[in-house]
Amino acid sequence: xxFLLGSxxxxxxxxTDAAIPVVRELIRRGQPAALIxxxxxxRTLAAAHRALRDDPTAGFEPLLxxxxxxxxxxxxxxxxxxxxxxxxxxxxxxxxxxxxxxARSERGGARIGRVHGDDIRARLGEVDLERWxxxxxxxxxxxxxxxxxxxxxxxxxxxxxxxxxxxxxSGRVADPALFLAPLVHHFGWAWNDWDRLAxxxxxxxxxxxxxxxxxxxxxxxxxxxxxxxxxxxYPIIEVExxxxxxxxxxxxxxxxxxxxxxxxxxxxxxxxxxxxxTPDVVVDLSAVTVREIGPDRVAVRGIRGKPAPQRxxxxxxxxxxxxGEAEISYAGPNxxxxxxxxxxxxxxxxxxxxxxxxxxxxxIVGHASVFDSDAGDLQRSVPVTAxxxxxxxxxxxxxxxxxxxxxxxxxLALYCAGPAGGGGVRRQFQRRVCTASYLVQRxxxxxxxxxxxxxxxxxxxxxxxxxxHGAR
Amino acid sequence: MAHADVNQDASPRAGHAVALHRLAHARAxxxxxxxxxxxxxxxxxxxxTLVEEVTEERVLALFAHRGASRVRRYLxxxxxxxxxxxxxxxxxxxxxxxxxxxxxxxxxxLLLGMSVTVDDDPG
Numbered sequence: 241x242x243f244l245l246g247s248x249x250x251x252x253x254x255x256t257d258a259a260i261p262v263v264r265e266l267i268r269r270g271q272p273a274a275l276i277x278x279x280x281x282x283r284t285l286a287a288a289h290r291a292l293r294d295d296p297t298a299g300f301e302p303l304l305x306x307x308x309x310x311x312x313x314x315x316x317x318x319x320x321x322x323x324x325x326x327x328x329x330x331x332x333x334x335x336x337x338x339x340x341x342x343a344r345s346e347r348g349g350a351r352i353g354r355v356h357g358d359d360i361r362a363r364l365g366e367v368d369l370e371r372w373x374x375x376x377x378x379x380x381x382x383x384x385x386x387x388x389x390x391x392x393x394x395x396x397x398x399x400x401x402x403x404x405x406x407x408x409x410s411g412r413v414a415d416p417a418l419f420l421a422p423l424v425h426h427f428g429w430a431w432n433d434w435d436r437l438a439x440x441x442x443x444x445x446x447x448x449x450x451x452x453x454x455x456x457x458x459x460x461x462x463x464x465x466x467x468x469x470x471x472x473x474y475p476i477i478e479v480e481x482x483x484x485x486x487x488x489x490x491x492x493x494x495x496x497x498x499x500x501x502x503x504x505x506x507x508x509x510x511x512x513x514x515x516x517x518t519p520d521v522v523v524d525l526s527a528v529t530v531r532e533i534g535p536d537r538v539a540v541r542g543i544r545g546k547p548a549p550q551r552x553x554x555x556x557x558x559x560x561x562x563x564g565e566a567e568i569s570y571a572g573p574n575x576x577x578x579x580x581x582x583x584x585x586x587x588x589x590x591x592x593x594x595x596x597x598x599x600x601x602x603x604i605v606g607h608a609s610v611f612d613s614d615a616g617d618l619q620r621s622v623p624v625t626a627x628x629x630x631x632x633x634x635x636x637x638x639x640x641x642x643x644x645x646x647x648x649x650x651x652l653a654l655y656c657a658g659p660a661g662g663g664g665v666r667r668q669f670q671r672r673v674c675t676a677s678y679l680v681q682r683x684x685x686x687x688x689x690x691x692x693x694x695x696x697x698x699x700x701x702x703x704x705x706x707x708x709h710g711a712r
Numbered sequence: 713m714a715h716a717d718v719n720q721d722a723s724p725r726a727g728h729a730v731a732l733h734r735l736a737h738a739r740a741x742x743x744x745x746x747x748x749x750x751x752x753x754x755x756x757x758x759x760x761t762l763v764e765e766v767t768e769e770r771v772l773a774l775f776a777h778r779g780a781s782r783v784r785r786y787l788x789x790x791x792x793x794x795x796x797x798x799x800x801x802x803x804x805x806x807x808x809x810x811x812x813x814x815x816x817x818x819x820x821x822l823l824l825g826m827s828v829t830v831d832d833d834p835g
Binding site: 281503509600613672675 | 733737738739741742743744745746748750752754777778779784786788790791793795797799800803805806807808810811812813814815818819822
């Protein structure tokens with residue numbers, strides 16, 4: 241029987257009403273199904289660790305309550321398992337929120353499974369580490385190290401489902417493993433059934449970024465049209481026992497599922513397509529075909545699998561000092577020259593108002609920015625339009641807050657002391673958490689699942705935790 | 713380079729230079745300081761043009777100003793497309809870059825601005 245995988249979110253910050261039509265469709269079909277929230281990336285894991293450091297009760301997906309509230313009741317009622325890596329840096333905290341929401345639901349509670357084992361911060365010094373092939377950064381010293389999280393595979397998630405969990409909360413797991421797990425649980429696939437595991441991983445790969453396979457991150461007016469992008473339907477992946485899969489979306493939603501949308505997502509963040517590394521299987525996409533079999537229905541065939549890699553990727557987060565940004569606009573006649581003069585003035589000011597090791601970058605947004613190098617090669621080579629609507633942007637980085645504050649304040653001062661007609665200054669700065677990717681031996685990782693005991697997370701415990709963390 | 717001297721809106725005709733954007737669509741993805749650009753011909757008949765024109769050398773030159781150190785190209789004829797993997801192009805990556813777009817998500821359109829010559833008239 242077909243198993244349905246619905247996507248409720250594809251990143252931290254995704255639309256919080258996206259899961260509603262997906263769950264409605266899953267219920268309407270009445271087939272076995274799971275709903276997946278994928279909300280953790282390299283950026284958001286670092287942000288979560290930053291949040292946890294400032295507040296021990298934070299560090300999980302900030303939108304968790306908003307994401308779950310509209311669908312939790314229905315999922316519990318209809319036996320649709322929910323899996324999410326919304327635990328981020330603090331899965332216990334996320335479990336606490338889920339428990340509270342479930343307590344308020346019609347059911348009055350839920351079985352919550354919590355995945356353990358991704359956090360290897362305490363053992364980082366003991367394990368056999370290898371630098372990921374595209375990583376150039378050395379590991380930071382102990383004092384700068386914040387966290388180390390292994391990309392776990394589907395096994396501990398399956399274990400949670402086997403324990404009867406209705407909501408599975410994890411921290412760092414490979415994103416598509418969240419989709420593979422309910423398939424392994426439902427179909428009973430073996431852990432060495434490489435082709436099926438690969439197909440399940442790719443079902444996850446296609447679904448994990450939410451709307452990116454149903455018309456999001458795709459529209460290019462005049463070239464690639466997408467109807468109803470404001471109400472784009474998030475994906476549902478239909479998977480058969482033999483691993484064949486169809487990408488579709490809920491009826492009556494916006495967006496589009498075509499060979500083109502599926503092809504773009506198929507290779508998203510993939511490197512060698514014949515050796516796409518995941519914790520549970522190495523996926524070979526070299527013989528894949530993508531075929532439209534109906535409106536908003538695309539079949540993907542020919543996915544092959546090879547034995548899983550011996551090492552698992554680990555994201556290491558460490559102190560990255562401070563980073564700030566500030567911007568000011570110049571518009572109308574001669575705007576480019578005024579923006580350029582502002583940049584020159586700022587550059588000169590910083591030579592005597594900030595230390596030489598302050599790292600900076602100046603863009604003139606509207607002329608050259610996101611495509612440019614840090615040194616501004618394009619800014620100098622791209623043809624200039626004298627009049628326009630330009631925004632000078634400064635980005636600065638330093639180990640100490642005061643110099644980033646100073647640099648952005650120097651941009652602010654352009655209001656009165658810079659060229660004519662500068663306006664709309666915005667300024668912000670924050671601590672920065674940097675990340676590096678390393679590989680650990682599979683045998684050094686002990687991943688498992690346990691049911692979350694809600695009695696351990698009453699208000700008193702939460703307060704004690706807060707005090708304990710604050711005292712450090 | 714980024715804004716090559718090519719009519720970005722011209723229709724693809726044999727022997728003429730057009731922006732790659734007319735022939736193909738693309739998506740960028742990042743992992744650390746490594747960027748991947750998945751590129752697909754709109755029409756399978758243009759796949760060969762992509763293979764001839766969008767070479768590792770030309771893509772490396774396109775991203776040279778960003779410090780790109782290596783480009784590897786993986787052809788996927790079954791999908792009428794290719795995957796381009798560009799190393800050291802993200803100025804430190806999403807958690808270290810000073811670029812507004814630390815992910816490099818916009819860079820698929822830097823690639824699509826590239827000028828290509830259509831050698832055979834597919835019509």
